[in-house]
Amino acid sequence: MAVLELRGITKRFGAxxxxxxxxxxxxxGEVLGxxxxxxxxxxxxxxxxxxxxxxxxxxxxxxxxAQHFTKPVDARERGIEVxxxxxxxxxxxxxxxxxxxxxxxxRGFGPLRLLDYPSMYARAASLFxxxxxxxxxxxxxxxxxxxxxxxxxxxxTRLTDSKFxxxxxxxxxxxxxxxxxxxxxxxxxxxxxxxxxxxxxxxxDVFEVCDHVLVMRRGLPVAExxxxxxxxxxxxxxxxxxxxxx
Amino acid sequence: xxxxxxxRPANPxxxxxxxxxxxxxxxxxxxxxxxSQPFWITVALAVLCVLMAYVAPAFASLDNFYNITRNFAxxxxxxxxxxxxxxxGGIDLxxxxxxxxxxxxxxxxxxxxxxWYVAVSAGLVAGMAAGAINGxxxxxxRLAPFVVTLGMxxxxxxxxxxxxxxxxxxxxxxxxxxxxxxxxxxxxxISNPVWVLVVxxxxxxxxFNATAWGRYLYAIxxxxxxxxxxxxxxxxxxxxxYVVSGLTAxxxxxxxxxxxxxxxxxxxVGYELRVIASTVIGGTNLMGGEGGAYGAFIGAALIELIxxxxxxxxxxxxxxxxxxxxxxxxxxxxxxxxxxRGG
Ligand SMILES: Nc1ncnc2c1ncn2[C@@H]1O[C@H](COP(=O)(O)OP(=O)(O)OP(=O)(O)O)[C@@H](O)[C@H]1O
Ligand SMILES: [Mg+2]
Numbered sequence: 331m332a333v334l335e336l337r338g339i340t341k342r343f344g345a346x347x348x349x350x351x352x353x354x355x356x357x358x359g360e361v362l363g364x365x366x367x368x369x370x371x372x373x374x375x376x377x378x379x380x381x382x383x384x385x386x387x388x389x390x391x392x393x394x395x396a397q398h399f400t401k402p403v404d405a406r407e408r409g410i411e412v413x414x415x416x417x418x419x420x421x422x423x424x425x426x427x428x429x430x431x432x433x434x435x436x437r438g439f440g441p442l443r444l445l446d447y448p449s450m451y452a453r454a455a456s457l458f459x460x461x462x463x464x465x466x467x468x469x470x471x472x473x474x475x476x477x478x479x480x481x482x483x484x485x486x487t488r489l490t491d492s493k494f495x496x497x498x499x500x501x502x503x504x505x506x507x508x509x510x511x512x513x514x515x516x517x518x519x520x521x522x523x524x525x526x527x528x529x530x531x532x533x534x535d536v537f538e539v540c541d542h543v544l545v546m547r548r549g550l551p552v553a554e555x556x557x558x559x560x561x562x563x564x565x566x567x568x569x570x571x572x573x574x575x576x
Numbered sequence: 577x578x579x580x581x582x583x584r585p586a587n588p589x590x591x592x593x594x595x596x597x598x599x600x601x602x603x604x605x606x607x608x609x610x611x612s613q614p615f616w617i618t619v620a621l622a623v624l625c626v627l628m629a630y631v632a633p634a635f636a637s638l639d640n641f642y643n644i645t646r647n648f649a650x651x652x653x654x655x656x657x658x659x660x661x662x663x664x665g666g667i668d669l670x671x672x673x674x675x676x677x678x679x680x681x682x683x684x685x686x687x688x689x690x691x692w693y694v695a696v697s698a699g700l701v702a703g704m705a706a707g708a709i710n711g712x713x714x715x716x717x718r719l720a721p722f723v724v725t726l727g728m729x730x731x732x733x734x735x736x737x738x739x740x741x742x743x744x745x746x747x748x749x750x751x752x753x754x755x756x757x758x759x760x761x762x763x764x765x766i767s768n769p770v771w772v773l774v775v776x777x778x779x780x781x782x783x784f785n786a787t788a789w790g791r792y793l794y795a796i797x798x799x800x801x802x803x804x805x806x807x808x809x810x811x812x813x814x815x816x817x818y819v820v821s822g823l824t825a826x827x828x829x830x831x832x833x834x835x836x837x838x839x840x841x842x843x844x845v846g847y848e849l850r851v852i853a854s855t856v857i858g859g860t861n862l863m864g865g866e867g868g869a870y871g872a873f874i875g876a877a878l879i880e881l882i883x884x885x886x887x888x889x890x891x892x893x894x895x896x897x898x899x900x901x902x903x904x905x906x907x908x909x910x911x912x913x914x915x916x917r918g919g
Contacts, residue, residue: 382805402804402806402807403807412805414805418799418805420795421799421865422794422798423795427791431791431806436788444786445786445787486806
């Protein structure tokens with residue numbers, strides 16, 4: 331059974347029809363590449379799955395159960411973690427503070443449940459270690475490079491045993507070496523049975539880690555293909571509309 | 577590719593620098609200190625003290641010290657609540673008026689013969705209620721803090737005037753002695769308002785640094801949308817922070833009323849600006865996301881010290897307003913310069 335299933339998702343922003351009926355299935359341990367031109371509706375789809383706003387029509391099912399998220403925390407409680415395109419970080423806080431934001435580790439009891447700094451720093455350091463990132467837990471995010479910021483946003487998704495992770499352009503704006511690390515991380519998550527939706531404009535990334543690719547054009551999925559049965563040329567054609575559908 | 581074992585959470589001792597956990601490797605203690613505005617304000621304060629003691633020996637007297645500390649305690653207490661508000665990226669212009677309203681509520685209940693603790697509790701509740709109205713409008717109806725609290729500035733003042741029948745209340749009935757002592761008394765040679773400020777600063781410093789609630793204030797001020805996405809209850813916390821600000825205004829109002837021994841409805845006029853000036857001088861960023869309890873304390877101290885120095889130098893004390901205004905502008909300018917340098 332699919333861990334995540336979308337049926338007929340549409341979304342209108344006033345006169346704009348950002349999504350016009352999207353169906354999608356994601357199995358456990360599957361990496362689905364989501365591609366499409368700017369404004370195709372990829373981020374909108376991610377935000378709907380993540381509970382930022384409800385779809386205008388359509389249904390979201392997790393493990394076969396229909397979901398009605400009213401806020402992002404609802405989605406997270408159902409095991410959905412997100413790396414947003416703009417990363418959604420607080421620049422004035424440290425890396426560790428950002429990772430644990432909204433789910434801080436505490437010690438003590440009753441009203442005196444205080445922030446457990448040593449545990450959070452240690453856990454953050456081990457998460458960065460897993461990501462093979464040079465990011466230091468105590469550094470302020472505003473002092474960080476693009477790659478380090480990305481590492482913080484990704485580390486945040488690894489705090490819990492989430493069922494699937496949505497990544498909105500996690501490899502934009504980072505160095506070649508860091509891209510390789512993010513891709514390695516995606517493979518490791520996949521091995522652990524985590525389902526992943528990877529949004530990317532970078533063809534090599536998608537062909538390296540994805541099992542399927544779903545191409546969207548103007549709010550509609552135009553093709554879904556196993557990665558083995560397609561080629562970068564075909565996908566490019568589908569994105570631009572040179573190839574109508576496959 | 578080999579199947580890695582799904583062991584999460586990962587062994588926390590694996591591959592961590594011990595300095596990561598215990599030390600301040602990234603920025604040494606000295607580095608942190610020299611980059612902090614409260615530190616430099618403390619230095620300025622110390623220099624000014626030494627200078628004044630040298631020029632005007634009367635300055636260094638115990639009496640003058642007692643007066644200065646008590647005077648800035650009222651402002652400092654409110655600056656603590658204001659700091660919390662400004663950290664979230666908000667502002668509370670209504671605190672001077674809330675102070676006035678609380679003084680009148682306190683005075684009226686005492687005059688009617690209620691015991692001091694009933695009158696004091698009612699004053700605290702009145703301050704928090706006004707703060708809750710501010711907070712509800714700002715957090716849930718998403719109105720601009722500037723506009724809402726400016727409205728409350730007018731409303732609370734007018735309520736104070738109407739309730740008092742526009743007269744001074746000085747007959748504090750059977751609760752009088754207790755209330756006089758609360759605001760005008762001292763323990764171990766230090767006036768009660770100063771004790772309240774010191775304890776308050778410790779409590780706020782603790783809340784800002786050691787609790788999740790405190791951390792959420794900074795998160796909201798840093799990136800409100802990100803805070804919301806990660807599960808911070810943004811609206812609830814914004815509501816609460818204005819209640820806290822109303823509470824500190826009420827505490828200051830009760831202390832000052834007790835000290836003066838009478839309640840007038842003009843109490844606290846213009847205080848909001850002195851409080852905001854103290855807060856920004858202490859290093860709280862008016863754009864939100866940055867600030868602390870010690871800064872509120874030291875900022876209030878510096879303003880009062882300068883006022884005192886001017887008085888001793890024979891300068892018309894009405895110039896104080898000009899200095900407060902100048903300080904707010906200078907602090908913002910300093911913030912801009914720091915922003916350009918630090919990036
Ligand atoms: N909150 C919103 N209000 C109004 N219109 C919106 C909103 N969010 C997205 N849109 C519109 O919906 C369409 C799809 O946007 P979306 O961000 O999903 O595209 P995208 O595929 O992620 O593009 P990109 O590759 O540039 O990130 C665009 O036309 C956009 O302007
Ligand atoms: Mg997008």
